[in-house]
Each structure stands twice: as C-alpha cells, then as structure tokens.
Amino acid sequence: MKILLIEDDLHICKIIHKFFNDQGAEVMTINNGNNALKKIEEEINRYSLVLLDIMLPGTDGFTICRAIRQNSKIPIIFITAKGREDDILHGYTLGCDDYT
Numbered sequence: 001m002k003i004l005l006i007e008d009d010l011h012i013c014k015i016i017h018k019f020f021n022d023q024g025a026e027v028m029t030i031n032n033g034n035n036a037l038k039k040i041e042e043e044i045n046r047y048s049l050v051l052l053d054i055m056l057p058g059t060d061g062f063t064i065c066r067a068i069r070q071n072s073k074i075p076i077i078f079i080t081a082k083g084r085e086d087d088i089l090h091g092y093t094l095g096c097d098d099y100t
Contacts, residue, residue: 001025004047006036006064007079008056016051016079033059037067044072052096054080054087062094069095 003020007013008031017027028047030036033056050068054061065076077098078091091099 001048002046003027004036004039004044004050005029006033006050006056006061007031007053009053012053012079032057033061033064036064040064040068040071044068044074047074050074050076051079052076054078054082054091062090065091065094065096 001020001024003025005013005016005027007016007029010031013029013031017029020027028039030039035058036056037059052061052064056064061078061080065078068074068076075097076095077100078096079100080087088099
C-alpha cells in the first residue's frame with residue numbers, strides 16, 4: 001500500500017508515518033499545499049490512500065480534495081483539528097471518504 005500524507009505538523013507526520021511504515025505501507029509525506037497539488041498532478045494514481053490535513057501552508061486541504069476528485073476516485077481521509085459540523089459537511093460534499 002502506498003499512502004500520500006499531506007500534513008504540515010512534523011510531529012503528526014512522524015507519528016503517522018511510523019505507524020503505517022510499521023504496517024508495511026510506503027508513505028510519501030508532503031508538508032505544503034502547493035507542493036501537494038504538484039504531486040497530485042504528476043502521480044496521484046501511484047497511491048492507494050490520501051491522508052489530508054485542511055489547514056496547510058499554500059493551498060488548503062479542501063482545494064486539494066477538489067483537485068484530486070477531478071481525476072481520481074482514490075480514498076481521501078481528512079485528518080484535521082477542524083471539527084465544526086459545516087467543515088465536516090463541506091469535506092464530504094467535496095468527496096472525502098472519511099473525516100477524522
């Protein structure tokens with residue numbers, strides 16, 4: 001399994017990366033929304049799953065989710081501190097598969 005982790009908090013990245021790596025998954029980490037958009041344009045179909053933060057430097061996670069959905073059905077899970085109901089509903093409206 002190949003996972004694309006888009007998260008700007010390095011501590012959170014380290015924890016998630018270690019967890020999935022210990023399970024045998026390959027994890028690519030990107031810490032900036034603009035860089036994530038470039039990676040998505042180039043090779044989104046290489047990945048089995050996207051773990052996506054919303055509050056990122058550069059482009060936000062909602063915009064990234066929208067861009068992924070234009071070209072791919074890859075599962076997207078938002079991992080974020082934004083827990084307001086309208087944020088959650090917005091995430092699902094954009095096409096995420098889960099919101100944590």
